[in-house]
Amino acid sequence: MARTVLQQADIARALTRVSHEILESNRGADDLVILGIPTRGVLLAERIGELIGGIEPGSDPAGMVGALDITMYRDDLAKHPTRTPQPTQVPRQGIDGKTVVLVDDVLYSGRTIRAALDALNDLGRPRAVRLAVLVDRGHRDLPIRADFVGKNLPTSRAERINVRLSGLDATEEVTIEG
Amino acid sequence: MRHLLSTRDLRRDEAVRILDIAEDMADVQNREVKKLPTLRGKTVVNLFFEDSTRTRISFEAAAKRLSADVINFSAKGSSVSKGESLKDTAQTLAAMGADGVVIRHHASGAPQVLAQSDWIDAGVVNAGDGTHEHPTQALLDAFTMRRRLHGTASRGRALDGVRVVIVGDILHSRVARSNLWLLETLGAELTFVAPATLVPVGAETWPASVGFDLDAALAEVRPDVLMMLRIQSERMHAAYFPNAREYARQWGLDDERMAALRPDTIVMHPGPMNRGLEISSGAADSAQSTVLEQVANGVSIRMAVLYLLLSGEREALS
Known part of the structure; x- marks a missing residue:
């Protein structure tokens, strides 16, 4: 039975707070690049970009948001049927010397983020890399933690977290199953 | 796969x-x-x-x-x-x-x-x-066409309605065969043009029209894509056409035919090119040519x- 843990308004509030936290830690929107990890991370990155554009006058949300596909850097490619990669789009200004904020929907084992760090390494040399996630469900396999968390959600490994976002899904909610 | x-x-x-x-x-x-x-x-x-x-x-x-x-x-x-x-x-x-x-x-x-x-x-x-x-050649040809025709909006699209003319040695060309099936699958309309001696038996059953006169085909089809095949002298063990000059005049893409093409027709060649035989240097080096993009x-x-x-x-x- 699926239980809703975040509703649309909760998600909006969490993203607004995360956007403020990003701006606070970066001391403004200068040299900020926000890269979403497909599929839902890209949508979240776009929303955070828009929110930052609303908070910081003079910032250019379209010029700071992009997508970072990590398919080719995964460590489990040989254990699944072949995955189809998604496009990587880096803002024109590049990532050299910037503060890159990676955005994903759920932080679990940390392996996706490990792959994202490797992918980032091949794109350039950012000044710093931060991590923003909508949900942190624990159970890390690697020494990785998020800097900005929408919601900490203690789970068991048997449970399943579903993030649905309007734009990709019919509803907007985070549910827990199992 | x-x-x-x-x-x-x-x-x-x-x-x-x-x-x-x-x-x-x-x-x-x-x-x-x-x-x-x-x-x-x-x-x-x-x-x-x-x-x-x-x-x-x-x-x-x-x-x-x-x-x-x-x-x-x-x-x-x-x-x-x-x-x-x-x-x-x-x-x-x-x-x-x-x-x-x-x-x-x-x-x-x-x-x-x-x-x-x-x-x-x-x-x-x-x-x-x-x-x-030669399947990867056909795939890269289709990829080149799609990129030229649809630019950055290429993803997810096929080649529906794209008019393609392929000219040359259809008999020996594996590139032509691979292109035939792939272009058919992707929805393009294909016309082959070749000397009658270089059209294989059974070509009439292919999902493509076959012609022998290049000028007539170009005038009728007004192609989006014109692909010139290499004359494979290493496979020419018999006299398929009188001589190279005759081939160039009848079936080669010379400067005159090039000038008569639509300005947005793309010119393809799988390489290596025999310049002056199936394709003139002017055509091969023009902005419409995709030879290096194909590579x-x-x-x-x-x-x-x-x-x-x-x-x-x-x-x-x-």
């Missing part, structure tokens, strides 16, 4: 998926670090029983950019010249742990034999077999194919 042997067995969604993945691979070619770690620890053998420079280098570059180890094997200077059979060669490669085999062979069907045998459990890519097929796109397409064949869990033997 377990093997890539022919474009004839490719479904439309599979073909579009290869082209879409090649878009991602092409993006990687524009980065400073052009390498991906995806096939680390995999071994790809380029098994070439027939001379080839660009296809072999293209596959080698593709495999290396995906971090695979590449072993090049050419029949010359190998045990094949001492009489080793394909079976023994394949079993030797299997014993060395090859995960993928890229094979070019002078016999049509050799890649199928290798793929269907139990000699080696590796993904097989046909890189040209006899006068049968660059070849690496992206081959990366996509190697990725699809070698990265995932090995599919069960079908």
